[in-house]
Amino acid sequence: MANSLQAKKRIRTNARRAEINKARVSRIRTFVRKVEEAIATGNKDAANVALKAAEPEIMRGVTKGVSHQKTASRKVSRLSARIKAMA
Structure with missing residues (x-):
């Protein structure tokens, strides 16, 4: 005990x-x-709007310190790649 x-x-x-921080992470996950x-x-259009x-x-x-910059960049990159791969 302190x-x-x-x-x-x-x-x-x-x-x-x-x-x-818990609320912020939950919001990001949503x-x-x-x-x-x-x-x-x-729906590629809806996916683009959601990604934006x-x-x-x-x-x-990242700026608030709940995730690392490279982790966030990787997440955005992979989501955009999945959208781009849609027919």
């Missing part, structure tokens, strides 16, 4: 940040899922 005031404050701060659902239905909405959200996760 003894100093600063350690107790860090516990509170970390709990708040964890909640915010946007990615919408892109994948559009790809699964075969998801890309800034994924990259915002």
